[in-house]
Amino acid sequence: MNTIQNIISDAVKTGFALAGYDRELGRVSISNRPDLCEYQSNGAMAGAKKYHQKPMDIANAVVSHLVDMKYEDVQIFSRAEAVMPGFINLNLSGELLGMYLNDMNHDPEMGLEQNKTPKTIIVDYGGANVAKPLHVGHLRSAVIGEAIKRMAAKMGNKVIGDVHLGDWGLQMGLIIAELEDRGKLGQDFTISELEEIYPYASQKAKEKDDNGNLVNAAFAERAHEATRKLQQGDPVYHKVWEQIMRVSVADLKKNYDNLDVHFDLWKGESDAEPYIPGLIRELEDKGLAYESQGALVVDITEPSDPKELPPCMIRKSDGASLYATSDLGTIIEREKLYHPDAYIYVADSRQSLHYTQFFRVARKAGFVKPETGLTFIGFGTMNGKDGKPFKTREGGVLRLETLIRETNDKVLERIRESRGEDMSGAEAEANAKIIGLAALKYGDLSNQATKDYVFDLDKFTSFEGNTGPYILYTIVRIGSILRKYAEAAGLSYADTESFVREHAGDFRILPIEDKSGRDLETLLARYQDELCNAWTELAPHKICTYIYEISNSFNSFYHNVKILAEEDTAKKQSYLAVLMLTWRILTSCIHVLGFNAPERM
RNA sequence: GUUCUUGUAGCUUAAUGGAUAGAGCGCUGGCCUCCGACGCCAGUAGUGGCGGUUCGAAUCCGCCCAGGAGCACCA
Numbered sequence: 001m002n003t004i005q006n007i008i009s010d011a012v013k014t015g016f017a018l019a020g021y022d023r024e025l026g027r028v029s030i031s032n033r034p035d036l037c038e039y040q041s042n043g044a045m046a047g048a049k050k051y052h053q054k055p056m057d058i059a060n061a062v063v064s065h066l067v068d069m070k071y072e073d074v075q076i077f078s079r080a081e082a083v084m085p086g087f088i089n090l091n092l093s094g095e096l097l098g099m100y101l102n103d104m105n106h107d108p109e110m111g112l113e114q115n116k117t118p119k120t121i122i123v124d125y126g127g128a129n130v131a132k133p134l135h136v137g138h139l140r141s142a143v144i145g146e147a148i149k150r151m152a153a154k155m156g157n158k159v160i161g162d163v164h165l166g167d168w169g170l171q172m173g174l175i176i177a178e179l180e181d182r183g184k185l186g187q188d189f190t191i192s193e194l195e196e197i198y199p200y201a202s203q204k205a206k207e208k209d210d211n212g213n214l215v216n217a218a219f220a221e222r223a224h225e226a227t228r229k230l231q232q233g234d235p236v237y238h239k240v241w242e243q244i245m246r247v248s249v250a251d252l253k254k255n256y257d258n259l260d261v262h263f264d265l266w267k268g269e270s271d272a273e274p275y276i277p278g279l280i281r282e283l284e285d286k287g288l289a290y291e292s293q294g295a296l297v298v299d300i301t302e303p304s305d306p307k308e309l310p311p312c313m314i315r316k317s318d319g320a321s322l323y324a325t326s327d328l329g330t331i332i333e334r335e336k337l338y339h340p341d342a343y344i345y346v347a348d349s350r351q352s353l354h355y356t357q358f359f360r361v362a363r364k365a366g367f368v369k370p371e372t373g374l375t376f377i378g379f380g381t382m383n384g385k386d387g388k389p390f391k392t393r394e395g396g397v398l399r400l401e402t403l404i405r406e407t408n409d410k411v412l413e414r415i416r417e418s419r420g421e422d423m424s425g426a427e428a429e430a431n432a433k434i435i436g437l438a439a440l441k442y443g444d445l446s447n448q449a450t451k452d453y454v455f456d457l458d459k460f461t462s463f464e465g466n467t468g469p470y471i472l473y474t475i476v477r478i479g480s481i482l483r484k485y486a487e488a489a490g491l492s493y494a495d496t497e498s499f500v501r502e503h504a505g506d507f508r509i510l511p512i513e514d515k516s517g518r519d520l521e522t523l524l525a526r527y528q529d530e531l532c533n534a535w536t537e538l539a540p541h542k543i544c545t546y547i548y549e550i551s552n553s554f555n556s557f558y559h560n561v562k563i564l565a566e567e568d569t570a571k572k573q574s575y576l577a578v579l580m581l582t583w584r585i586l587t588s589c590i591h592v593l594g595f596n597a598p599e600r601m
Numbered sequence: 602g603u604u605c606u607u608g609u610a611g612c613u614u615a616a617u618g619g620a621u622a623g624a625g626c627g628c629u630g631g632c633c634u635c636c637g638a639c640g641c642c643a644g645u646a647g648u649g650g651c652g653g654u655u656c657g658a659a660u661c662c663g664c665c666c667a668g669g670a671g672c673a674c675c676a
Contacts (some may be wrong), residue, residue, distance in 0.1 A: 027617090029617070030618095031617075031620095032619075032620075032622090032623085033620055033621080034623095035621090036620075038621090040620090042618090042620095044617055045619075045656070045657075046618095046619095048656070049656080051659080055656080083618085083620085085619095085656070085657085086656090087619075087620065099673090118659095124643085127676090129676080136672060138661095141633090146604090148645065151667085166676060169675075169676065170675080170676095173675095182638075188622060209638085227657060254637095269676085292673080293673075294674085295674055297672065297673075299676095306604095307603075307604070309672095310604090310671095310672055310673070312673095313673050315674085316673090316674040320674080320676075322673090322674070322675085322676085323675075323676050326676085348670095349605090349606075349670075349671095350670055350671060351671085351676090352605070352606090352671075353604080353605080353672070354671090354676090355670055378606095380606090380607085380626090380669090381669080381670085385612095386611095402626090414639085435645090446614085446615095447613090447614075448615085450606085450607095451606090451607070452606095452607075452669075453613085453614085454612090454613060454614095455611070455613095458623090459612095459613070459626070462625095462626085462639085463639035464613095464639060465613095465624090465625040465626060466614080466624070466626090467625085468641075470625095471641075473637090473639055476637085477636095477640085480636080480637060481636050483636085484636060485636085488606075522633085533617085535659090541615085545615070545616095547622090547625095547631095548624085549631090550626090555640060555641070556640095556641070556642090558636080558637095558639070558640080558641085559632095559641045559642085560641085561638060562635075562654080564636045565636070574652050593654070601639085
């Protein structure tokens with residue numbers, strides 16, 4: 001379906017053209033003065049200088065063409081007027097709104113048009129390290145990346161999510177050396193042992209005495225040696241590595257499952273290894289890589305840069321490869337295996353220089369096609385209430401597992417408070433998990449990804465205000481009304497989803513006279529516009545804003561209008577249809593954001 | 602030193618260069634014989650500073666102030 005904003009924009013653009021002005025001036029946006037109108041065009045002011053005319057004259061000329069304009073034989077505007085100094089204020093006609101909503105209602109995708117030429121997009125997010133537990137620092141990448149991935153898929157693209165494990169560095173050598181020390185090489189071990197071994201070994205290798213000398217220099221040396229042997233394909237060490245991977249990945253999967261985050265690929269830095277010698281040779285052959293202070297680097301500064309940027313290092317003076325090398329190897333493999341049209345990397349914004357360097361090298365060397373998209377979404381730091389990076393009370397790193405548990409506990413507490421004996425323990429606990437995840441994800445996603453944000457568990461888990469639980473509350477409330485309706489009408493009602501699926505198309509949606517109902521309807525009609533916009537801007541928080549507006553608008557409508565008690569059958573049916581459409585849109589949006597709603601709460 | 606980034610009510614935050622900067626929390630009032638008051642309605646208060654560009658600036662540019670981060674052998 002055409003989006004509502006495009007329908008209006010096309011009309012206004014045609015208006016500008018008919019009045020003899022540039023079509024492109026007719027771009028329409030959502031009104032920033034909802035008290036005055038629903039949509040607005042500012043083209044008349046933009047065009048005033050170009051045509052040496054007063055903005056108002058242009059606006060009036062355009063408006064005269066708009067008043068009778070039709071879309072599929074239906075009047076588009078109920079009002080189109082020019083206002084000083086040259087705004088064009090527009091309201092949608094009830095007929096068009098009604099028609100549009102009914103079209104949405106009868107479409108399983110609610111009018112959302114699938115990309116006609118689907119793109120293959122690789123989303124690189126997660127960034128977990130083998131043998132290290134996930135901690136709060138991994139939350140944003142997982143949550144934002146998952147939302148981006150689901151947005152891309154929702155728009156009809158083929159998306160491949162890759163966790164891109166850190167599975168190849170010195171950390172592996174450290175673990176192997178320590179296993180050796182403990183005489184456990186070749187024996188079974190659990191994830192808890194691994195998680196204890198790594199920090200222990202890491203500390204052991206770094207520990208220095210008062211003179212600054214390594215206490216366990218021999219151990220550190222063996223760790224490096226083990227790393228080197230592993231990377232050269234030593235069969236014994238490789239077996240141990242595989243074992244570490246098995247144990248670790250199983251545990252990571254479990255943790256990501258708890259976040260409802262799912263990867264298509266569990267590749268890692270080790271997979272890039274085979275490509276590294278070749279890519280280094282290619283960089284040298286193309287004259288891009290050169291030696292500098294014993295290391296191999298590539299210049300990435302471009303003429304448009306105001307200042308020189310640091311070169312990208314691809315090989316250390318001791319011959320080992322680095323972060324960028326591994327990412328370059330990975331991109332070469334991905335090109336070979338998946339031929340993606342675009343890449344999206346989701347990582348901490350502190351890595352922005354790395355991505356600039358790596359992207360430029362990849363382009364200069366021709367590892368990706370010039371038209372291939374390379375995007376880095378750098379997210380800000382998750383801070384505590386004190387505005388400093390989030391830490392435990394003891395000052396340590398908080399494990400993600402712990403954070404999730406604490407969130408669920410807090411939500412469970414709130415459910416118990418409000419529901420009391422009304423809800424069984426099992427249902428309350430199951431719901432606490434669902435609501436807790438929504439609280440966590442919405443709390444994160446409702447902020448602009450690029451900015452730092454304050455993590456406030458009390459706020460996120462609150463059922464009031466702009467929070468995940470509030471959105472869920474609205475969804476559940478709609479379900480509750482529908483259930484009541486079903487009971488009265490003698491219809492079967494297993495759960496809201498199946499009921500809505502079965503009855504969504506039963507009734508005709510009419511334009512609602514009540515202000516709050518009208519607001520709700522215009523919001524619903526924006527569904528496709530909002531999703532498209534959030535996708536092009538890679539901004540999940542815009543979806544949050546949208547569903548928050550819908551929730552507010554619905555609750556206001558609910559307060560003003562008696563739905564089940566409405567005596568006019570056509571009206572009542574229309575209200576029910578609007579309810580179901582609202583439910584579908586909210587549910588669809590939270591699925592894109594990566595969480596679900598419970599049946600009751 | 603240099604580069605990037607952020608600065609919006611007491612707090613947390615929103616705003617493709619547009620009109621009176623929009624919310625939430627908090628605080629102050631009001632609304633349940635009525636479909637879930639975890640709700641609704643009303644009030645309170647804000648763009649770090651100085652210039653510039655523009656018909657119009659939180660947004661673009663310059664300088665200043667204040668925070669955060671990156672900058673060659675970690676990933």
